[in-house]
Amino acid sequence: MATVRPLADxxxxxxxxxxxxxxxxxxxxxYVNDFWRALAHDPALLRATWERLKSxxxxxxxxxxxxxxxxxxxxxxxxxxxxxxxxxxxxxxxGMTDAQHGELMAVIGMAMQTNGLVTALxxxxxxxxxx
Amino acid sequence: MATVRPLADxxxxxxxxxxxxxxxxxxxxxYVNDFWRALAHDPALLRATWERLKSxxxxxxxxxxxxxxxxxxxxxxxxxxxxxxxxxxxxxxxGMTDAQHGELMAVIGMAMQTNGLVTALxxxxxxxxxx
Amino acid sequence: MATVRPLADxxxxxxxxxxxxxxxxxxxxxYVNDFWRALAHDPALLRATWERLKSxxxxxxxxxxxxxxxxxxxxxxxxxxxxxxxxxxxxxxxGMTDAQHGELMAVIGMAMQTNGLVTALxxxxxxxxxx
Amino acid sequence: MATVRPLADxxxxxxxxxxxxxxxxxxxxxYVNDFWRALAHDPALLRATWERLKSxxxxxxxxxxxxxxxxxxxxxxxxxxxxxxxxxxxxxxxGMTDAQHGELMAVIGMAMQTNGLVTALxxxxxxxxxx
Amino acid sequence: MATVRPLADxxxxxxxxxxxxxxxxxxxxxYVNDFWRALAHDPALLRATWERLKSxxxxxxxxxxxxxxxxxxxxxxxxxxxxxxxxxxxxxxxGMTDAQHGELMAVIGMAMQTNGLVTALxxxxxxxxxx
Amino acid sequence: MATVRPLADxxxxxxxxxxxxxxxxxxxxxYVNDFWRALAHDPALLRATWERLKSxxxxxxxxxxxxxxxxxxxxxxxxxxxxxxxxxxxxxxxGMTDAQHGELMAVIGMAMQTNGLVTALxxxxxxxxxx
Numbered sequence: 167m168a169t170v171r172p173l174a175d176x177x178x179x180x181x182x183x184x185x186x187x188x189x190x191x192x193x194x195x196x197y198v199n200d201f202w203r204a205l206a207h208d209p210a211l212l213r214a215t216w217e218r219l220k221s222x223x224x225x226x227x228x229x230x231x232x233x234x235x236x237x238x239x240x241x242x243x244x245x246x247x248x249x250x251x252x253x254x255x256x257x258x259x260x261g262m263t264d265a266q267h268g269e270l271m272a273v274i275g276m277a278m279q280t281n282g283l284v285t286a287l288x289x290x291x292x293x294x295x296x297x
Numbered sequence: 298m299a300t301v302r303p304l305a306d307x308x309x310x311x312x313x314x315x316x317x318x319x320x321x322x323x324x325x326x327x328y329v330n331d332f333w334r335a336l337a338h339d340p341a342l343l344r345a346t347w348e349r350l351k352s353x354x355x356x357x358x359x360x361x362x363x364x365x366x367x368x369x370x371x372x373x374x375x376x377x378x379x380x381x382x383x384x385x386x387x388x389x390x391x392g393m394t395d396a397q398h399g400e401l402m403a404v405i406g407m408a409m410q411t412n413g414l415v416t417a418l419x420x421x422x423x424x425x426x427x428x
Numbered sequence: 429m430a431t432v433r434p435l436a437d438x439x440x441x442x443x444x445x446x447x448x449x450x451x452x453x454x455x456x457x458x459y460v461n462d463f464w465r466a467l468a469h470d471p472a473l474l475r476a477t478w479e480r481l482k483s484x485x486x487x488x489x490x491x492x493x494x495x496x497x498x499x500x501x502x503x504x505x506x507x508x509x510x511x512x513x514x515x516x517x518x519x520x521x522x523g524m525t526d527a528q529h530g531e532l533m534a535v536i537g538m539a540m541q542t543n544g545l546v547t548a549l550x551x552x553x554x555x556x557x558x559x
Numbered sequence: 560m561a562t563v564r565p566l567a568d569x570x571x572x573x574x575x576x577x578x579x580x581x582x583x584x585x586x587x588x589x590y591v592n593d594f595w596r597a598l599a600h601d602p603a604l605l606r607a608t609w610e611r612l613k614s615x616x617x618x619x620x621x622x623x624x625x626x627x628x629x630x631x632x633x634x635x636x637x638x639x640x641x642x643x644x645x646x647x648x649x650x651x652x653x654g655m656t657d658a659q660h661g662e663l664m665a666v667i668g669m670a671m672q673t674n675g676l677v678t679a680l681x682x683x684x685x686x687x688x689x690x
Numbered sequence: 691m692a693t694v695r696p697l698a699d700x701x702x703x704x705x706x707x708x709x710x711x712x713x714x715x716x717x718x719x720x721y722v723n724d725f726w727r728a729l730a731h732d733p734a735l736l737r738a739t740w741e742r743l744k745s746x747x748x749x750x751x752x753x754x755x756x757x758x759x760x761x762x763x764x765x766x767x768x769x770x771x772x773x774x775x776x777x778x779x780x781x782x783x784x785g786m787t788d789a790q791h792g793e794l795m796a797v798i799g800m801a802m803q804t805n806g807l808v809t810a811l812x813x814x815x816x817x818x819x820x821x
Numbered sequence: 822m823a824t825v826r827p828l829a830d831x832x833x834x835x836x837x838x839x840x841x842x843x844x845x846x847x848x849x850x851x852y853v854n855d856f857w858r859a860l861a862h863d864p865a866l867l868r869a870t871w872e873r874l875k876s877x878x879x880x881x882x883x884x885x886x887x888x889x890x891x892x893x894x895x896x897x898x899x900x901x902x903x904x905x906x907x908x909x910x911x912x913x914x915x916g917m918t919d920a921q922h923g924e925l926m927a928v929i930g931m932a933m934q935t936n937g938l939v940t941a942l943x944x945x946x947x948x949x950x951x952x
Contacts, residue, residue, distance in 0.1 A: 167419060167421070167509075167513060167814075167815050167819065167820050167821075168418060168419045168420045168421065168820075168821055169417065169418055169419040169512060169513060169516040169819075169821055170418055170419075170529070170821050171821050172420065197425065199423045199425070199426075200420045200421075200423050201411070201414075201415055201418070201420060204418040204420050205414065205418070205533075207526060207529075207530060208526075208527075208529075208530030208531075208533065208534075210530075211530050211533060211534050211537075214534075214742065214745075215410075215411065215414065215537070218407060218410075218738065218742070219407060219411070221738075222400075222403045222404055222406075222407045223404070223407070226396075226400045227394065227396045227397045227400050228366070228397055228400050228401065228404070232363045232366060233404050235359070235363060235366075235367055236366050236367055236370045236401065236404050236405065236408070237404060237407070237408045238679070239367045239370040239371050239374075240370045240371070240373070240374045240405055240408035240409060240412065240544070241408060241412055242371070242675055242678045242679045243370075243371045243374030243375050243675070244374050244408075244409070244412040244416075244507060245507035245678055245899060245900035245901065246412040246415055246416055246507065247422065247678070247681060247822075248415045248416075248420055248421065248422050249408070249411065249412050249415050250678060250679060250681050250824060251422035251423075251426035251681055251822060251824060252422065252423070252426055254426070254679075254681070254824040255425070255426045263358065264862060264863075265357075265358045265863075266358045266359055267825070267862075267863075268862060268863030268865075268866050269357045269358055269359050269863075270359065270367065270679075271676055271679050271680070271860075271863065271866060272353045272863075272866050272869075273353055273354070273359070273364050273367050273368060274367065274371055274675050274676070274679055275353075275672040275673070275675045275676045275679075275866075275870070276349060276350060276353045276354070276368070276672070277367070277368045277371035277372060277375075277380070277675070278371060278375070278671040278672050278674060278675035279346075279349075279668040279669070279671050279672035279675075280332070280346065280350070280380065280668070281371065281372055281375040281377040281380050281671060282635055282636065282667050282668045282670070282671035282672075282895070283332075283336065283346065283664055283667070283668045284332055284377055284379045284380050285375075285377055285379075285635045285638055285640070285643060286300065286631070286635045286643060286647075286663075286664050286667055286668075287299060287300055287301055287332070287335040287336070287664070288298060288299045288300040288301075288640060288643050288644055288647070288946075288952075289299045289303065289331050289332060289335050289379055290298070290299065290331075290379065290691075291378065291379050291382035291383065291550075291691050292330045292331050292382075292383070294328065294330070294386070295330075295382035295383055295385070295386045295691065295693075296691050296692075297691075297692055297693050297694050297695050298640075298644060298945075298946050298950065298951050298952075299951075299952050300643060300644060300647040300950075300952050301660070301952050302952050336664075338657060338660075338661060339657075339658075339660075339661030339662075339664065339665075341661075342661050342664060342665050345665075345873065345876075346668070349869065349873070352869075369548070371675070373544055373547050373548045374544070375638060376547055376638035376768060376769035376770065377638065378547070378550060381547060381548060381550050381693060382550055382691060382693060385548075385550070385693040395731060395732075396732075398694070398731075398732075399731060399732030399734075399735050400732075401548075402545055402548050402549070402729075402732065402735060403732075403735050403738075405544050405545070405548055406541040406542070406544045406545045406548075406735075406739070407541070408544070409540040409541050409543060409544035410537040410538070410540050410541035410544075411537070412540060413504055413505070413536050413537045413539070413540035413541075413764070414533055414536070414537045416504050416507055416509070416512060417500070417504045417512060417516075417532075417533050417536055417537075418533070419509060419512050419513055419516070419815075419821075421822075422681075422822050426822065426824075427822050427823075428681075428822075428823055428824050428825050428826050429683075429684050429688065429689050429690075429812060429814070429902075429906060430689075430690050430811060430812045430813045430814065431688075431690055431810065431811055431812040431905060431906060431909040432690050432811055432812075432922070433690050434813065459818065461816045461818070461819075462813045462814075462816050463804070463807075463808055463811070463813060466811040466813050467807065467811070467926075469919060469922075469923060470919075470920075470922075470923030470924075470926065470927075472923075473923050473926060473927050473930075476611065476614075476927075477803075477804065477807065477930070480607065480611070480800060480803075481800060481804070483607075484793075484796045484797055484799075484800045485797070485800070488789075488793045489787065489789045489790045489793055490759070490790055490793050490794065490797070494756045494759060495797050497752070497756060497759075497760050498759050498760055498763045498794065498797050498798065498801070499797060499800070499801045501760045501763040501764045501767075502763045502764070502766070502767045502798055502801035502802060502805065502937070503801060503805055504764070505763075505764045505767030505768050506767050506801075506802070506805040506809075506900060507900035508805040508808055508809055508900065509815065510808045510809075510813055510814065510815050511801070511804065511805050511808050513815035513816075513819035514815065514816070514819055516819070517818070517819045525751065527750075527751045528751045528752055531750045531751050531752050532752065532760065534746045535746055535747070535752070535757050535760050535761060536760065536764055537746075538742060538743060538746045538747070538761070539760070539761045539764035539765060539768075539773070540764060540768070541739075541742075542725070542739065542743070542773065543764065543765055543768040543770040543773050545725075545729065545739065546725055546770055546772045546773050547768075547770055547772075548693065549692060549693055549694055549725070549728040549729070550691060550692045550693040550694075551692045551696065551724050551725060551728050551772055552560075552691070552692065552724075552772065553560050553771065553772050553775035553776065553943075554723045554724050554775075554776070556721065556723070556779070557560065557562075557723075557775035557776055557778070557779045558560050558561075558775075559560075559561055559562050559563050559564050559943075560771075560775060560943060560945070561942060561943045561944045561945065562774060562775060562778040562941065562942055562943040563791070563942055563943075565944065590949065592947045592949070592950075593944045593945075593947050594935070594938075594939055594942070594944060597942040597944050598795075598938065598942070600788060600791075600792060601788075601789075601791075601792030601793075601795065601796075603792075604792050604795060604796050604799075607796075608799070608934070608935065608938065611931060611934075612931060612935070615924075615927045615928055615930075615931045616928070616931070619920075619924045620918065620920045620921045620924055621890070621921055621924050621925065621928070625887045625890060626928050628883070628887060628890075628891050629890050629891055629894045629925065629928050629929065629932070630928060630931070630932045632891045632894040632895050632898075633806070633894045633895070633897070633898045633929055633932035633933060633936065634932060634936055635895070636894075636895045636898030636899050637769060637898050637932075637933070637936040637940075638769035639769065639936040639939055639940055640946065641939045641940075641944055641945065641946050642932070642935065642936050642939050644946035644947075644950035645946065645947070645950055647950070648949070648950045656882065658881075658882045659882045659883055662877075662881045662882050662883050663883065663891065665877045666877055666878070666883070666888050666891050666892060667891065667895055668877075669873060669874060669877045669878070669892070670891070670892045670895035670896060670899075670904070671895060671899070672870070672873075673856070673870065673874070673904065674895065674896055674899040674901040674904050676856075676860065676870065677856055677901055677903045677904050678899075678901055678903075679824065680823060680824055680825055680856070680859040680860070681822060681823045681824040681825075682823045682827065682855045682856060682859050682903055683822070683823065683855075683903065684812075684902065684903050684906035684907065685854045685855050685906075685907070687852065687854070687910070688854075688906035688907055688909070688910045762941070766937055766940045766941045767937065769940055771940070771943060774940060774941060774943050775943055778941075778943070794941075795938055795941050795942070798937050798938070798941055799934040799935070799937045799938045799941075800934070801937070802933040802934050802936060802937035803930040803931070803933050803934035803937075804930070805933060806897055806898070806929050806930045806932070806933035806934075807926055807929070807930045809897050809900055809902070809905060810893070810897045810905060810909075810925075810926050810929055810930075811926070812902060812905050812906055812909070
């Protein structure tokens with residue numbers, strides 16, 4: 167189900183189709199996934215989201231695969247199933263091996279576990295952690 | 298505040314002190330942070346948590362700094378303030394620069410944003426994401 | 429799937445059917461959605477939940493559409509897909525336009541983003557925010 | 560800090576003071592904690608919340624300590640520090656031992672961990688779990 | 691505590707101070723809160739976050755107070771204490787009365803409650819909610 | 822959908838099949854659910870997760886049904902649908918009656934509600950809750 171119907175190319179406004187084209191060019195594939203097609207009901211929101219994503223996930227001081235793993239980790243903690251699927255696929259596309267995927271699962275699971283323990287114990291941060 | 302008082306070395310049971318010593322050796326510092334001192338009320342839980350953390354965060358196919366960034370990302374999404382502080386400190390200890398920290402913030406913020414958009418739009422994963 | 433089967437009218441106890449009838453009258457429709465039908469396994473819980481919802485979402489100092497948008501925002505942050513779908517439908521039923529829906533998406537996404545940034549930065553509230 | 564100032568007895572409206580008195584009687588103590596004092600700015604919300612809490616946490620088919628443990632578990636997962644502290648105190652008041660507290664921590668931590676793993680793996684529920 | 695120290699005006703880079711000035715102009719006050727001062731370590735992130743916030747929270751088809759209430763609701767569900775304090779203050783600055791605040795609390799509490807019930811019951815969205 | 826395909830017995834490595842066999846013995850059933858089959862891509866993670874779960878959920882100072890209810894409560898708050906389904910089934914298997922299920926729903930819903938109210942009110946823990 168969905169709260170808005172993903173738009174096919176010929177249903178989208180010209181401003182939205184221009185973003186679709188930019189996504190295609192940036193990714194080197196004709197496929198535009200449904201997140202962008204659902205956002206296309208509001209071309210300005212689509213444009214702002216895509217431009218920011220392109221900038222944030224673009225070249226910088228953290229390698230692209232690490233960024234995808236971080237993105238996936240946030241998506242897991244937030245329980246966003248679509249995001250988990252799309253960013254797992256993206257991480258694999260950027261070279262994540264099966265062994266790395268297993269190891270990433272272990273790190274995420276460990277973080278979830280100690281997040282729960284820390285919150286349950288209610289301990290304030292140690293003074294040594296101060297910036 | 299806290300729901301259990303972190304234990305000083307001379308308040309902890311021998312089984313807990315042995316874990317403290319292992320933490321000191323593994324980290325090359327005499328400092329044992331309050332998370333472990335709070336867990337020391339239950340030496341078996343302290344031991345199991347530490348052993349698993351040491352194994353999960355130890356050498357493998359993902360570099361140590363990436364693991365810390367993933368851990369931090371989960372902690373942010375779960376709203377665990379102590380964990381955010383301790384894993385930011387750990388990431389800096391493993392070489393995270395100011396520029397990388399800023400970039401990590403941007404990735405986490407972007408993931409939070411699109412997690413919200415995706416969930417609000419209610420879209421099911423595209424068939425191409427299937428494993 | 430579901431952990432309890434939504435009950436049809438003729439499967440529900442008289443106390444539950446009375447709540448179904450009240451829902452029908454309040455909403456001016458014969459349709460009773462599955463949330464209420466699932467709750468009908470425990471007529472007292474069904475009754476308490478419905479009575480409280482009717483009171484909270486009823487006339488007051490905040491207009492009905494704003495209340496639905498707030499409800500939807502909470503549901504998104506909690507990752508409740510059913511709630512996102514039902515309260516998006518309710519907001520549309522109370523007059524939310526496509527443009528307002530897009531704008532609401534943008535506000536929710538922005539809030540998610542800065543929630544993440546603030547938590548990652550670990551900053552305590554400014555003194556000026558004190559009540 | 561707080562977004563509303565907890566009200567002392569002589570600052571609260573008569574309808575709010577009546578709830579304070581009911582809390583005192585039900586709990587057998589003169590102490591009214593700040594959650595109720597903060598809610599007292601809206602006596603109707605204070606009344607509705609207290610009445611529902613009293614009913615839900617009152618005698619039934621689940622023993623009082625189990626209910627407190629469940630309440631605490633939800634509060635941990637939601638990252639509500641105040642709630643973690645108040646319901647840990649309540650659970651201890653209802654007989655939770657140190658050993659049970661440690662065991663409860665372990666269960667909560669385990670649940671957090673497998674919640675993360677399951678969400679990261681994206682697996683749909685097995686057919687055998689159908690109600 | 692904090693993971694980065696909020697920067698005073700004379701510690702911030704010129705690009706960051708320019709954003710501080712823009713915030714002052716837009717809000718008609720000399721006060722710049724610590725969220726922006728903490729972001730100032732990364733002037734590009736500061737700029738991008740502020741520009742997007744200004745656009746999203748600016749004039750549109752949803753009134754400013756409703757937007758603040760939605761922002762606050764998301765912040766509550768995400769457990770972001772700083773955000774709860776800052777957006778409660780902002781909502782009051784935009785005219786939220788004590789009565790509206792109480793009513794907003796009730797709506798948020800109700801949404802949290804039914805989010806939990808719905809997730810616990812595991813019910814898929816009714817077909818009538820389809821977009 | 823899923824990010825990794827659950828493995829059938831003859832697709833799993835010997836180390837993973839050994840865990841499947843241990844699960845079968847411990848539970849007295851031939852059925853191994855998909856969570857374990859998905860984890861089987863990483864036999865070490867499968868083994869560590871199962872061993873810890875068996876230990877944590879095993880005999881101790883909290884009865885098995887209470888542990889399942891706590892596990893379910895965390896899963897609801899984290900929005901993990903698979904976990905909600907599997908632990909509801911497990912709780913029923915350990916004797917949870919329909920009446921207890923309804924009562925558990927009420928406790929979880931109440932906790933969600935007051936978690937939201939407390940966070941929205943921003944109140945720090947009372948001094949009397951100090952450990």
